[in-house]
Amino acid sequence: MSWVKNAMLDKQTEIVIFSSTAIALYGYDQGMMSLINTNEDYLETMGIAEENPLVGVIVSVYYLGTAVGAILASYFADKRGRKPSIFLCLATTSLGNLIMFLTGLGFSKGAMPMMFLGRIIMGLGVGGIDAVIPVYSSELNSDGGRGKALAQEFQSNIFGLNMAFAINLFVTIALGKSNQWAWRIPIAVMQAYPVLLLAFIYRLPETPRWFISKEKEKDAHEALIDIYGEDEAKEKLDGLKSAYKEESGKPVGYGDMLSPKGSQFHPTVVTIMGQVNQALTGYGAVSVYGPQIFELLGFQVRTSEYLTLGNYVSYFFLMTLAWMYIDVVGRRILMVGGAFGISICFAILTVLGGLAANSDNLGIPNLAVSIPGTVALYIATGAFGIGWLSEPWLIPTEIFPSTARAQGAAISVVIWGFANFAVTLLTPIGFNNLNYWLFLVFAATNLFAGLWTWLYSPETGGRSFEENQSYFEDAKDHSTWRVSKINKGEFKHMPKGEKDGEEGESTPLLGGLLGSSS
Numbered sequence: 230m231s232w233v234k235n236a237m238l239d240k241q242t243e244i245v246i247f248s249s250t251a252i253a254l255y256g257y258d259q260g261m262m263s264l265i266n267t268n269e270d271y272l273e274t275m276g277i278a279e280e281n282p283l284v285g286v287i288v289s290v291y292y293l294g295t296a297v298g299a300i301l302a303s304y305f306a307d308k309r310g311r312k313p314s315i316f317l318c319l320a321t322t323s324l325g326n327l328i329m330f331l332t333g334l335g336f337s338k339g340a341m342p343m344m345f346l347g348r349i350i351m352g353l354g355v356g357g358i359d360a361v362i363p364v365y366s367s368e369l370n371s372d373g374g375r376g377k378a379l380a381q382e383f384q385s386n387i388f389g390l391n392m393a394f395a396i397n398l399f400v401t402i403a404l405g406k407s408n409q410w411a412w413r414i415p416i417a418v419m420q421a422y423p424v425l426l427l428a429f430i431y432r433l434p435e436t437p438r439w440f441i442s443k444e445k446e447k448d449a450h451e452a453l454i455d456i457y458g459e460d461e462a463k464e465k466l467d468g469l470k471s472a473y474k475e476e477s478g479k480p481v482g483y484g485d486m487l488s489p490k491g492s493q494f495h496p497t498v499v500t501i502m503g504q505v506n507q508a509l510t511g512y513g514a515v516s517v518y519g520p521q522i523f524e525l526l527g528f529q530v531r532t533s534e535y536l537t538l539g540n541y542v543s544y545f546f547l548m549t550l551a552w553m554y555i556d557v558v559g560r561r562i563l564m565v566g567g568a569f570g571i572s573i574c575f576a577i578l579t580v581l582g583g584l585a586a587n588s589d590n591l592g593i594p595n596l597a598v599s600i601p602g603t604v605a606l607y608i609a610t611g612a613f614g615i616g617w618l619s620e621p622w623l624i625p626t627e628i629f630p631s632t633a634r635a636q637g638a639a640i641s642v643v644i645w646g647f648a649n650f651a652v653t654l655l656t657p658i659g660f661n662n663l664n665y666w667l668f669l670v671f672a673a674t675n676l677f678a679g680l681w682t683w684l685y686s687p688e689t690g691g692r693s694f695e696e697n698q699s700y701f702e703d704a705k706d707h708s709t710w711r712v713s714k715i716n717k718g719e720f721k722h723m724p725k726g727e728k729d730g731e732e733g734e735s736t737p738l739l740g741g742l743l744g745s746s747s
Contacts, residue, residue, distance in 0.1 A: 294352020567616015
């Protein structure tokens, strides 16, 4: 058992486990709401029917909370530190979850406003976590390991999704769709995430880069000692100080990021479009409304629920390919290939959905349509996990200077929140009105996502933060945003050959851990 003790005392291991568990919160909410939306007692408590658009509004208003939470948390993370910001976000998430659990418990009047309040407050917390955790993780990882680290963390997001849906399905089968505890128990279990993380966070260090940015050299040195020990701390500290001096004269505000004439406008647009395109893949909708999609393919309700769980389990294991290849073939290849692959799958699902809807008239056995439809949906889900789950979150942490990194992550979450608000709000309306033709809409939006990424999103993997930032300076000199026309298309692919080790923003803070985990 000595290896267990060593792992528990290893600060680098603790950081990775903590970050992964925090990211799982968002996945848990998606899986949790999938079956809550169809619980008869829940719908009765809210005073709405399953087809009512308010079902989608209750789900999607959470994303508005994430947008606001991201801005507040990133501001606090820059002013007071990444760690205090994460603490406040976890406490807010816990409060929102508690309000959701208590909604309508022993009363019905005012239940819907209370649920709205709980969803928004929980969104504030989760949005802040999603903004700060990638920055926290990226500032502690190497150039060649950033993608793998974040992809592993987002695999835990899918673990949260699986856990929530499995619990939801179990209690639904055991208690029935008309029992209030079938929807309250999954909400209560979610409380374990923020509570355990709050109890554990005191063990973690603040990022040395944040300490350096606030000219707290002594605190930075102590944090480095905590992570690596005395021998390595001094060398890493010198590197971080050198990198900070290069950037300290370049303060960046939101005006510099959102104004077309701002110094960080180009990377901000890349960040925004990454999240817009992720939403356009349609997988926010698939995660929340999975059972309804299988019903469109002709399956009965309970079978659809089992198949949805199977899809999520497959999703989790296929995510392994993401962290295996994201730092090998790069972000662009996975994103473009994923978008085109999903587009093909949705086009197939459109045809199969039409055949399923007219199977009686055409004399086609249900299974002849539903089985290949299930395979197509499973493949599409895996393609999304490999190509689009973590990449839009990773890129903003790689292309901004340290003085704008938290703001860049906040903008990423804000756009993600608004985009997913729209998608999850419109999806149930689309199912009710477009039926299987909604698949064709997603086939088209995935084509757009893949094309835009190929044309305008640079490959950021395997490069230091400074090298990625230099790309955008070079884009100004070339007067174009087309990746193929900047520096002879050098950023179309991963850099060739091994780079010499560098300090500063290139320092592999968690490189040893990542190497040992592969």
